Amino acid sequence: MPGKGARAHWRREREPSCQTLACLKVGKMELGVVAVVSAVAWVVHWNTLAADFAYDDSRAIKTNQDLLPSTPLSNLFRDDFWGTPLIHSGSHKSYRPLCVFSFRINFWLGGFDPWGYHLVNVLLHALVSGLFTHLAAGVFLQHSLPTMVAGLLFAVHPIHTEAVAGVVGRADVGACLFFLLALQAYVQYCKWRDKEPEYCGRRWMALYGALGLATGAMLTKEHGITVLGVCAVYDVLIQHRLTPRDIPSLLVEKRYQGLREGLLHLVGAAIVLVGFRVHLMGRKPPDFAPADNPAADSDSFVTRTLTFLYLPAFNFWLLLCPLWLSFDWSMEAVPLVCSIFDPRNLVTLCFYGGLIYTFLFVHRHLPRRGAPSESAFSLVGSTNTCTCQTLNQSPKLSFYSNHSGPAQRHKKFTPILNNNNNNHAFIQSTCNGHRVSNGTCNAPPPVCQPTICYSASDCCECAVTCSYRLDAVILSLAFLVLPFIPATNLFFYVGFVIAERVLYIPSVGFCLLVGLGLEQLYKYQESSRRRKALICTMVILLVLFSVRTFRRNLDWRTEESLYRSGIHINPPKAYGNLANILSAQGKKTKAEWAYRKALTYRSNMADVHYNLGILLQEQGRFEEALQSYKVAIQFRPRLAMAHLNMGLVLGILGRKEEAIEVYRHCAQLDSAGLKDPKKHESTKISALFNLGRLYADEGKYHEAIDVYQEAMHKMPDHYQPQSLYNMLGMDTVYPFYLTIINHSHCTTC
Template identity: 50%
Template sequence: MFSGNRMCRAIKTNPDVSWTSPWWSLVWNDFWGTPLTHSGSHKSYRPLTVLTYRLNHLFGELDPLGYHVVNVFLHFLATALFGHLASRLFRRRAVPTLVATFTFAVHPIHTEAVAGIVGRADILASIFFLLALRSYMAYLDLDASDQFKCDTSRTSKLLKRWWFLSLTVLSAFLSMLSKEHGLTVLGVCAVTDLLLVSRLRLRDLFSSHIFERGAGSSRGVQYEGVMVLVVGFLGILALRLSIMGAKTPEFSPADNPAADSDSVVLRTLTFFYLPVFNFFLLLMPAVLSFDWSMDAIPPVSSPWDVRAWLSAFVYLLLLYWGWGILDALQRRKEQEPERVERNGSTAVIHAPLVVSHGFPWDTLDVSVMGLALLLFPFVPASNLFFYVGFVVAERVLYIPSMGYCLLLALGFHLLQSKTESVPGKRILHLALVGLLLLFSVRTLVRNRDWASEESLYRSGILVNPPKAYGNLANILSAQGNKEDAERAYKLALSYRSNMADVHYNLGILYQETKRYEEAIQSYRLAIQFRPRMAMAHLNLGLVLGLLDRKEEAMEVYLHCSTLDVSGLKDPRTHEATKSLYNMLGEAHFKKGDLNEAEKWYLEALKAKPDHVPAHLTYGKLLAKLNRVEEADALFQRALKLVPEDSTVHQHYGQFLSERDRAEEAARHYVKAAESAPSEYEIIFNAANTLRQAGRNQDAEAFYRKAEATSHLNLGAMLHVNGKLEAAEESYLAALRLKPDDPITKTNLQKLRQLQGKKSKGGSSER
């Protein structure tokens, strides 16, 4: 397991994982540490999962091993709980129970959930999901067992019933706090009650006696548990929506292209096909990918597409199977055990076992539970009721795979029971062993893909080349392999040219290698495809500034100030990002919009209280607004942060000089000149302030230093331009004014060495 992009967002850059952040932030922030009310929040609310990350961070900080160990342990726990459920449903038959449990344990579709740190949300949700289901079954068992008892106190029965019901709703709530679709367990519980225990038929829903006390039932009303489930579901859902806020999450069209389509036909056909595609991933997980976004699964745009016909066939088969189950349930209802009253207690006379449409009673329960587990937890990810930010996510199939494993075990059990010959049974057993071995080997191979970011992204090239190459390029760039990274970025863009992130990252690469013109082009393309991409604006402004294109840079910064930059997080450009607010302030300051400039300077200091440039620029603004005391305090605070910085002394000296505090100004200019002895402007300003302070002798000395520095700088330019004799005269003039200056002496020595080489070259030619 590795520290991938999702781990970076969920762990490394998530402030809620660190113990320095307050506990209450877990309640109000999303899974990635962004406030739920923020416009950039994905509304993924999983505080319980983040809490486990926080505990991991406490004991092992960012070491991936600790996170991986916890994930493996949680998968073991989920497997054990699922094995217990399978044992109950198969009435403790060893073979089908083991088939279901081992299939769940080694299914390759689980690799992402177990090997990827973000997948912990699905495993944790499944644990509480199974605990909720187990609690509700205990409630149903209690009700059934009480039918034979007449000596149990009414209060005791009531307390037991409500204890298990409360535990069910609480576990469902905890499952939802781990991942959103955990709440669907209440639907599975309701199906268990209505279809398998209460024997509800469709026409019963319209009966006036539905809420009457059931004969022989210990529950207050016939569907007491179901009503608690409904109330619990609505209450938890209302709480979840209120915490999320009124706004729905916004997703990139590339994450779910069909959701962004204007075609009703395309959206309908595609979204009906995706559940079928997910089912085939469970059935045959040969090809897996870390990302199925963009056009990894091309949308179904025509009814004549073979995938549309495949979807129709699967849904018809599902309807036929469902109808058979409902028919079997009705026949079971008709042959329900006869109840007779004996001395106030209820005795039960069991009817004989019957078979209808191939559904014996002991397998009917497994069929219903298998379908419920397969379908209900998948509904939130299906796009059929609301859009989600992905097309396919393998980790989302962790809970639905329980239904698949139950149905697979049921199929094996039925085949085995109908196979009478010994060779036939051996072939069946060998096929099962072969399937489990194939699943195990595929899981091992897939785990190798998840061993590192590079191996994972390389494994995804076949399925999603633009996304895989783009992510692979990021890894190669971070490794210092710039040539291969550039090649990978360009390959990604060759598949999909409108990926703003890839253009932006390519711009970063060009910027790091000082290919500034190419960087500008990449940043502009990133902005073209995502106009509100603040980081692209920021870096474009930085590069324009490096090329001394100040006016263009200021225009970019001014436009950037209109964007939402509050959520900027980019480790590669951290140094630039922390200066963004200050740059925006400078842009507004030069424009003359002082109030807007002050707002951004305050944001800069809020984001980084020890950011020295923000102190200086904000101090200049306050001085212009004649808020002298506040400005003075800012300059002095900057001096405390960097006491020897020549720039701070220079700016403070300028501020003091403008306030006619010549003596103080001179002191700071002299300090600045001592720190930067080759800066002509600083030395000249020091001479001026010394003269204003009446320190004429010191002023004269600094004027000579300034003149010497001027000669030195002129000599250096002449030296570079090849005018050696004129450069020598300037160096000698500088030494006359400042005889012991080491820089001038060094430059003059290099000049004369160059003159000597040229002189020897001329002699040899003659």
């Protein structure tokens, strides 16, 4: 009876070639997996369609003038994500015109109905999940198990809830879409670049298409530009298998001409895009409140360093175990690491130790000398999917198999030069960079188990296995590390501690690693029972993640449920925002309790003091309201709304002179560096009109006319005249105000 190896070799000789039936089946398998993953992504997130606008959605959509048809489209390219001009000192400097443009299309189709905005988010996530599954199929050489696991994990991962359920998370989902498309285009460019001359036109189309898609990723969200780095990693480490020793030859040798061409375009595009971004941002970086990023505000170098080193480890833990999620991680949600004796430093050491080990693993298993060749990943999707003769080619040497059966299994191969006509000849002298001697693939575990090469297909199979595992690790690291670099505070401070939506693109690398790890565990299990247990464990994990995501989506349906869900993570922020919702619902007693509860955690929150003052003012508790406004101004001297309302309360209490002084001071407040300068300027105009109203009540009509004219002269373009009429109301000043308006128009004419 022939041995198992001989039977496998006999079957391989009789299998159809890749140009016919086999590759067609592979394509159908991939299409089915992509369809399943996209459908699961839709089903898990469909319950967000009934959600309302929550948290940052209100400022990005409801109060963003750039969504209105009356606003010129050119403003989208001059304003930041929140509608503030980029040149303003208080701008957030978040430049995402393509995302804002999609919001504008939503507004054109359905106004401020949140259903349409959430529908687009869910559709985009389903599309990105399918596109990622297609990428995973290429990385895993169409192996169904790791492809399905990676795709489903990405589709249902709870860390994506904020990016999908929160409308402003569209920036991350859209950037990921452009990100994956740009990488696929660059992979296609690398394949056509090394082909025959007839592919010259196609290769340039693919290259500039990749650069254009990378630009789209950056214009959707800033960290989308890191796709250029991922493309460079692919070209250098996956397509060419370069090591540091090959860098000198990269600059001069002809075989690296294509690589030099690709890298020059990537570096040039990066310089242009970064220069454009810096030019728009201006010389001064955005200012963030200390509560947004407490570590950046710390005076201790040790505290800043230890905390910034710990935060990436904490983000990775959220990918591993997304049990604790929150709409906001600012303030003391993640306590600062102030000492080297903090136990969390052990987590930091383990995280960076594992990362360094993985980098060393990649470096150790790269070939000793780089050679321009196609990776296993680059072959997927072409007509050569089932062949690997171009992997690590060495056309100068080939081997001929003299064996005729299992009895000859360990017989040495006889080298035959340039004999490419025999079906048993194989043209590789390396197995993923490891020498093949005496018919044995000497690649060490865990990359490739030593295998006796009975024929070309045997050694080729070993080479492909070695290659695609290494490709998967390299690409996973590139996705995990590069898109996350802008959030590490290494080059500039950011306005958040942790943002779950920022992990949307890095989770691509995490899901690839999980898929690869599961496949390796599955292969090394000899018992079928253990394999079934492994599959059942993965299925249970995916179900648990799906349930967690589905339930987390319910937290995002209303602002009240969202803020209640964040109490155990960020109590001061959650209680303060929850109190606003309760106050709007008329639950004044509960709202006051929530405001005071928030202040017990953090007493210097000016917004909470101001909102508490509004609540007390509505209840007629003017002295208490006045005290709340004073405390709010103490912690934030340029809080114009607190000045305005304090003037109103002073006027009600009959302290006219104090009210006049407060109104005058409010009208002179500087808006430099404020996050919402438009609202600030509108409040200053309201202070002037209230001052004029106060003069009119006292019969000082000439002073009132002067103040009204000053207000009309300083009125910004975005100030709506209707708000003026609502403020004045139908009181005794209204007829006099109309006279003033007509008089001012006549004098102007």
